[in-house]
Amino acid sequence: MIVGSIARRYAKALLSLGLEDQSQEALARQLDELAHTLGQSAELREALGNPIFPLSERKATMEALCTRLALTRIVRNFVMLLLERGRVLALPDIARELGVMVDAHAGRVRALVTSATPLGPDLEARLRVALEKRHGKKVLLEKLVDPTLIGGLVTEVGDVTCDGSIRYQMEALKAALLPAG
Amino acid sequence: MRSLWAALALGAVLVLGGGTATGQPAGQPGAGGPAKAGALRPHRAGLPKARPAGAPHAKGALHGKGAAHAKAAPGGGHGGGHAVHVNWYRASPPPGESQPFLATLFNFIVLGLLLGRFGYPPIRDFVKARHETISKDLADAQRLRAEAEARLKEYEAKIANLDHEIATLLQGIRAEGEAERARIIAAADEQAQRLRRDAESTIAQDMKRARHEIEQEAVTAAIGTAERILRERITDADQRGFVERYLVSLATEAPGATPTPPGRGAA
Incomplete structure (x- = not known):
């Protein structure tokens, strides 16, 4: 919760910077790309987040990474600030919060859809329409396939999860059949 | 003197x-x-010279x-x-x-004075001490005798009441034994009942737990079998039907509510 609060404060500050020149979408995308890269490599996280390494070396490493990812100056300065304050490992949380804020600012909502089998284009379009109608916002679908669901699908929009999978029904049936205790 | x-x-x-x-x-x-x-x-x-015969000399x-x-x-x-x-x-x-009789008397008086002056005090002290010792011994002896007689009377009284005391003691011992026996039997009965209740409770708990485990195993096995059958038999058409029903529930149910899972109602 403390990390989430900190992440929201940093994301809000970066969003305010992006709103000044309407570059919040690019900032969110670049920060998400950097967080994704950071999440891919444990060695990179160790090199950037461990205070045993000199700050100058960590800054040099981050600078090289930003150059390779072609990040803007605002994002570079932002991640350097995180390095100086020892908050660089909170970067994935900040990126997620920034994405939520940018989507909210743009009137969008992200929906994570997990299905037992891949959805066809028509079902995906119908699902997006149904979710937009239900939440009253534009929906960005993020799709996952999980065969353990057996059948059906699960949607997660913000904090709301709608589980329509066969696995959930079987678990509910099992809980209903088993006596309490 | x-x-x-x-x-x-x-x-x-x-x-x-x-x-x-x-x-x-x-x-x-x-x-x-x-x-x-x-x-x-x-x-x-x-x-x-002419002493009569038989007269002592x-x-x-x-x-x-x-x-x-x-x-x-x-x-x-x-x-x-x-x-x-x-x-x-x-x-x-x-x-x-x-x-001369006066000389003899004088000697006798001198002898008596000397004896009275130097011999009498030690003899007097000795006799006095001896008298006191004997008196004390006599008093002690009387006291001891009185005590012995009192003790003898006491023992005689005890011996006289010995049979009665023995009978009383035996009666008391028998009564205590009976009471102890009754107490032990009552305690044993209570312990047996408690053990029986504990055993019955344990058996009931074990049976309940075993029943629950059997039911859980049966349900788990049934659910596992059902899942296995569903995995084997669900087709793409079924998957599409599940999504269709989910979309219908999304459209018909209130926002925030969990959509009706597929397989219920229309299934």
């Missing part, structure tokens, strides 16, 4: 009396005190000078009425006369 003086005076009277005895038969044995005292030596020369008997007159006395006895001559003070008595 008084008794000593009295003894001395009595001795003196006896000596004087012995020395002035008159009319004493010559044949009386031992009359006048012991001859060894030396106060008056017997006048052997005056012993009667009065070797230590006092004889005055008149013993010489025994020669003329018939039957060997003294004649009555003759005074005995006592040598009171003559330092050199003639032969046949005793030593």
Whole structure:
């Protein structure tokens, strides 16, 4: 919760910077790309987040990474600030919060859809329409396939999860059949 | 001290009396005190030659000078009425006369004074201490005897009541034994009932747990079998049908509510 609060404060500050020149979408995308890269490599996280390494070396490493990812100056300065304050490992949380804020600012909502089998284009379009109608916002679908669901699908929009999978029904049936205790 | 003086005076009277005895038969044995005292030596020369047969020889008997007159006395006895001559003070008595009586008395008094001065106190103390010791021993003996008698009476009383006490003790022991037996039986019964209740409770709990485990295993097995069958038999058309029903529930149910899972209602 403390990390989430900190992440929201940093994301809000970066969003305010992006709103000044309407570059919040690019900032969110670049920060998400950097967080994704950071999440891919444990060695990179160790090199950037461990205070045993000199700050100058960590800054040099981050600078090289930003150059390779072609990040803007605002994002570079932002991640350097995180390095100086020892908050660089909170970067994935900040990126997620920034994405939520940018989507909210743009009137969008992200929906994570997990299905037992891949959805066809028509079902995906119908699902997006149904979710937009239900939440009253534009929906960005993020799709996952999980065969353990057996059948059906699960949607997660913000904090709301709608589980329509066969696995959930079987678990509910099992809980209903088993006596309490 | 008084008794000593009295003894001395009595001795003196006896000596004087012995020395002035008159009319004493010559044949009386031992009359006048012991001859060894030396106060008056017997006048052997005056012993009667014709002593009657069987008469004791009065070797230590006092004889005055008149013993010489025994020669003329018939039957060997003294004649009555003759005074005995006592040598009171003559330092050199003639032969046949005793030593001066006053010197002898003086010696006797000196001896008595010396004995009274130096011999009496130790003897008195010794006699007194001895008297006290004996008195104390007697008192102790009486006390011990009284105690022994009291103890004897006590024991006799106890012995007299011994049978009754034994009977009372046996009765008490029997009563206590019966009470202890009843208590032990009651405790054993209570413990047995408690053990029985515990065992029944344990059996009931075990049965309940076993039933629950069996039901859980049965349900788990059934659900597992159902899932396996569903995995094997669900087709793409079924998957599409699940999504279709999910879309319908999304459209019909209120926002925030969990959509009706596929397979219910329309399925």
